[in-house]
């Protein structure tokens with residue numbers, strides 16, 4: 001008589017085998033290289049300090065017709081492109097900022113072109129990683145595949161985080177508005193506003209530095225000089241408003257919010 005015993009070692013083998021299964025993904029490229037994307041509608045430019053990249057995001061006319069980033073009605077045919085580009089760095093490896101406090105593209109680098117397209121019935125092949133009717137591919141500047149459809153489950157799996165409410169598009173709410181509205185600059189924040197608080201409340205910078213504020217609160221705020229007749233910013237929109245201030249000379253800048261006068265903080269510029 002043989003006794004089949006399910007040993008812990010067998011259980012482990014079974015687990016390993018189950019994990020080794022590759023998640024499903026489309027096998028054919030239905031996204032297509034986005035010819036002429038740099039001339040499309042600019043949605044946002046995000047400086048990514050963690051991986052030292054500039055991410056420039058464009059939308060074709062259909063995707064750009066969705067002006068509210070929380071709307072889930074991107075029409076079929078919508079294409080969103082994110083061009084990722086390494087930032088120019090100094091000898092210490094830190095991004096070199098331009099006159100506006102923004103990262104600059106490294107002219108020696110080549111971009112990668114992340115592309116998502118929505119189509120009727122798209123996305124089914126992703127199975128549990130499906131994000132609505134989007135499919136994903138990334139391309140090199142030479143228009144070859146960087147992430148082929150078969151590997152694009154990684155894209156879908158991560159974009160799940162953006163959620164159905166945004167139709168799995170992460171940052172459409174960062175849309176750059178025409179007319180010089182300084183919201184949504186995508187610059188790296190040196191200070192944020194959260195829960196009616198400027199963070200940090202006491203910031204010390206070197207004279208010559210630029211400080212970018214990011215309004216991460218659910219209501220609008222301003223930055224207003226405490227000095228009588230002092231300068232005041234326009235309202236920074238909830239969630240997306242940004243503001244960059246320069247501190248060319250040493251000194252103290254005490255400021256408050258004109259809407260909530262008890263919000264107070266200070267920036268000290270040292271030589």
Ligand SMILES: [Cu+2]
Nearest residue numbers: 221257259260
């Ligand atoms: Cu306020």
